[in-house]
Amino acid sequence: xxxxxxxTSMQPASEYPxxxxxxxxxxxxxxxxxxxxxxGFLFLLATLVSIAALAATYYFFVRTTTGQFIDESALVEAVxxxxxxxxxxxxxxxxxxxxxxxxxxxxVLFVTVVKRRWAAAGIAVAACVGANVATQILKDLVPVRPYxxxxxxxxxxxxxxxxxxxxxxxxxxxxxxxxxxxxxxGFLGGSFAVATGLSTLINQWHRPADVVAAxxxxxxxxxxxxxxxxRTGPRWNVxxxxxxxxxxxxxxxxxPLLAGVLAVAVAAFALQGATAGQGSTTHYFWAGTSLIVLAxxxxxxxxxxxxxxxxxxxxxxxx
Numbered sequence: 001x002x003x004x005x006x007x008t009s010m011q012p013a014s015e016y017p018x019x020x021x022x023x024x025x026x027x028x029x030x031x032x033x034x035x036x037x038x039x040g041f042l043f044l045l046a047t048l049v050s051i052a053a054l055a056a057t058y059y060f061f062v063r064t065t066t067g068q069f070i071d072e073s074a075l076v077e078a079v080x081x082x083x084x085x086x087x088x089x090x091x092x093x094x095x096x097x098x099x100x101x102x103x104x105x106x107x108v109l110f111v112t113v114v115k116r117r118w119a120a121a122g123i124a125v126a127a128c129v130g131a132n133v134a135t136q137i138l139k140d141l142v143p144v145r146p147y148x149x150x151x152x153x154x155x156x157x158x159x160x161x162x163x164x165x166x167x168x169x170x171x172x173x174x175x176x177x178x179x180x181x182x183x184x185x186g187f188l189g190g191s192f193a194v195a196t197g198l199s200t201l202i203n204q205w206h207r208p209a210d211v212v213a214a215x216x217x218x219x220x221x222x223x224x225x226x227x228x229x230x231r232t233g234p235r236w237n238v239x240x241x242x243x244x245x246x247x248x249x250x251x252x253x254x255x256p257l258l259a260g261v262l263a264v265a266v267a268a269f270a271l272q273g274a275t276a277g278q279g280s281t282t283h284y285f286w287a288g289t290s291l292i293v294l295a296x297x298x299x300x301x302x303x304x305x306x307x308x309x310x311x312x313x314x315x316x317x318x319x
Contacts, residue, residue, distance in 0.1 A: 075206075238311060271284075
């Protein structure tokens with residue numbers, strides 16, 4: 001019979017496997033990355049800026065002579081290009097309510113059921129409903145357009161209900177998808193909202209300021225909702241940063257940014273031409289369309305950046 005004696009190793013303790021380090025409550029073990037600094041303050045600041053911009057849009061385009069003239073001129077000049085573009089815009093506007101709700105419902109339900117993001121779905125839907133209800137309330141509460149020497153309808157049309165519906169539906173989808181899909185979702189949703197706003201102008205349903213106001217109403221509701229979703233869903237609001245996935249390519253930020261820059265140039269050229277009294281009769285129309293494009297895509301770029309900054313980063317890139 002032989003006996004074997006077990007010897008205690010004298011190796012230093014540092015060579016042994018170490019227990020996992022504790023993680024913060026609510027943070028997943030593999031995705032406990034760093035969140036952008038000052039997230040809460042940035043969301044609050046963006047919400048307050050949106051409220052101030054909404055008030056400024058109303059004051060300038062409804063209460064002042066210059067604003068009324070620019071806004072109303074864009075609406076009147078839309079008659080010049082109504083033709084074929086108007087027929088296409090009519091089809092879009094006729095199908096918009098059903099199309100917006102259908103697309104948003106499908107995506108939200110799919111993400112909710114498959115990914116089990118029940119809290120996020122409730123917050124996003126509540127914000128979407130709130131934005132549309134607020135738009136209708138504002139239409140009733142905002143005073144009629146005062147007479148400033150400009151021949152215009154006195155009825156209040158600010159904000160645009162169709163644009164609010166399209167923008168809020170797109171924003172709900174944006175909030176529900178994971179961070180790596182948000183740059184793409186932001187670009188597509190922003191483009192859909194901008195196209196809807198342009199259609200209401202071409203169809204002479206709304207002035208440019210009505211569309212811009214609708215974008216701002218949606219922002220006022222969706223920004224706090226987004227902050228709540230990020231706070232209540234830290235496990236899935238994690239990403240690897242721009243360029244790690246095709247849907248998070250910086251291309252989706254570059255295209256709306258470029259469109260916004262071009263819109264500024266077109267607006268400046270159109271207003272300069274109108275001031276100089278040049279021959280074209282659509283200067284203010286093009287200035288109005290540029291304002292819609294600029295507002296819609298600026299909101300898109302700012303929103304994608306803010307939510308990308310707020311999402312947590314992974315400790316290591318996904319393979």
